Amino acid sequence: MNTINAVAAGSAGSSPPYVVWVLGALTVVALVLSVVSPWLRRRSPDVWWALCGYPATVVRVLWTWRRLADLQGLSVPKRPATALLGNVVVQGRALKPVKPRMGLPRWQRGGLVVRVRLHPGQTPEPYAAAGEAMAHAWRVFAVRGVSDSRGSVLLEANAWDPLSVASVPFRGSVGLLAAVVGLWEDGARWLIDLRRVPHWLIVGATRSGKSTVLAALVSQWARQRVALVGIDLKGGMELSLFGPRLTALATNRTEAAELLGRLVEITIGRMALCRSAGVRSVWELPDVQQPVPVIVLVDEVAELYLTATSADKAEVAQVATALLRLGQLGAALGIHLVVAGQRVGSDLGPGVTALRAQLAGRICFRVEDKGTAEMALGDLDREALDAVQEISVDLPGVAVAYGARGGGWMRARSHLVTPQQAQETAQRFAHLAPAFGQLYAGGGA
Template sequence: MPNLSHSLLVLATALAVLATWRFWPMVGYPFTALNVRASWRRVALGCGLTKKRARWAFTLTPGALVSTGTVKVRRRFRRIAVDTTPRIRLPLPNRHGWRVTVHLLEGQIPDDYAQVAERLAHSWGVHAVRVSSPRPGRVVLAAIIRDPLMRVDRLPPSEELLKVTVGRLETGAPWVIDFRTVPHWLSAGATQSGKSNLANALIVGLAPQPVALVGFDLKGGVEFTPYTPRLSALATTRTESVGLLDDLVTLMLNRMDLCRKAGARNIWQLPPAVRPVPVVVLVDELAELYLMADRSEKDEVAHTSTTLLRVARLGRAFGIYLFCCGQRIGSDLGPGVTALRAQCSGRICHRVNDPETATMTLGDLDPAALVSARAIPAETPGVAIVASQDGQWYRARSFHVSEAAAEHAAWMYADLTPSWAEITAHAPTTEFDPADLDELLTA
């Protein structure tokens, strides 16, 4: 019997420790709430979030020495400068810690708080503090107790066309790559930072969808060749890339012609019966398209750069989407890369070796994102800074998707692969009669 009670006690203790660890934000919430409220004035003063204000106050000041040897105390009302602390509401617990709403003081903006987020995190002893502003005059400070990206649980796949759930954001929300909202993406990262893993996640997510996948694998085909069953076309050298990019430009011009004849601004305004299949172009090792060993390659590089840029500039309306990955994406690769970057509104920056790649990927967005990208540790592959649809940036981590899983998806959905000959043959000038379209539009 003592053995049983002893075991039960050990079990109960283990469960209590586990529950405290797993649900610490809930368990420790009363202490946290009290502590945050009680220490807010000191924290705000330390982080420079207070403002000086003139107030009327009753003061006692030492006056003249009177003949009896005592000091006469002067009592009077006068204006003095006092520190005003922003008002905070009660902290509320959430999955990863807690959040508190702060009322901004006159003249303050949310960026004032974003700039001291790291100071706040140290003052509160938490992993990080993220700042958002749900409405004018308020900021929400979300304190994250432990890094939620150390382990990311898988989410169910997205059912929508051209939308893939590839991981989780630090906020706990799903990390979704939606090509119809953000058609062009640039993903940078050093070796072993998780770029291929993200491409695998995209292949697994897109394979069951009615889309054509096209690969440019400038690592000699070692990354994408296993996925050939689900790829409509694959280029593994720059010479092959030139031909495939020319095909894409011709395809784009054909679709442009089709839309013009139908009076549609993009392929999505066409009736489903004549709508061409969307094409997602995956480029691995972007820099290889731009690198020149000698001057004889100059024309080829210039041609590649121009055609890729044309695809990025005009492809969206005609159902051609782009996802480019690279280890180093610097302006030294030429103006073509800088112009391509400007077209890519989706940016993903994994751990990088050089500040220039981080600056090139995120630099024109937010300097704080840059700092966060440079701080990604090597032990967490797949962690990245993501800037996309809502104009904000987030820390995120992709789900772990092995090559075997992506290969399995490529074989499983091989029958959904439209042939490249079939796709490029969709030339309205030869096959499509606008009269058919009129009929379809009125149907």
């Protein structure tokens, strides 16, 4: 009896119960994590998110959901807010609104996703509109409401700006005339496909990332059976990097006028070919007759339209007309325009406005003023314009671009293709550059 008592007393006195050990260990882990958290976040954001950021954010999401839903008008009252008092209808505030049902927040790289069940009568829009409030409450960079199935909405939270990290060039292949040039904000590949949107306008201030996205495009198209033609009136400083892979390069306006004139001839030749074959685009021709697609790259487009003397005027008019014709006719004939510039305002002349209307695909990097962003993106979508205004100087290569998942606009960042990489790629695929003569109808066969 005595022995048993002694053993029981001994064990209670020398080792604390199991729960205390666990609590103690958890406190130590939490303390260590809270001390190393800022350092870990800087050093390795992914590890930080897995160990500290995600668990803390899950707690915040669950903790704040009721208040957030109430304040953002996502909760729905159980009973109508009107009642009958005698024979008078009284309008009041409904008691105890019911918050939308939320699943468990799931981890994903650099963020989390959580599914929310819509109340009958609700649409996903108010959830998308409440994104800003959720981002503040959960202390994350952004929250987006995505409606991927009926009756529910998926809330996607990003812990930090996914575009803040420069990404490496894509080396795979995605089909003729398509190119992966970077990443969309939601992590998907940013694909530019000339078969879907034939002509593109790229606008941005100096050092905002225009030439880099051109390099990313060329690095991909260089590997395909296409002709690349350059017009670079800043002395060919940018496009001459791709020299070996270019079929032609114009570095002053006289050369540009001549080159564009020949391209218009080619376009007219292809039109005749399609007419005689009874088809409406070169893609409907039999394979052997299909001409080589031509991509005309123009860097610093404003230079083409600047006039000093009256002799310039005639040349500018010639260039403007030729570019416009390529824009109007080229899409179905395998002639594509990718035009980059700092400004595309009507101050450069009426030719620019008409050309802009032909370039349906738009990419707008950081710009100096709102007017330029409006010219680049059109003034339809206020949100896209606001997003352009918020692009920081510290993030070159970030743009608001057309053609995101489901159409519409989204922020994206181009891959960082260095001039050396661009040069190497051009050299490697120089043998794929068709001769100019091959571009005429029948020449590519």
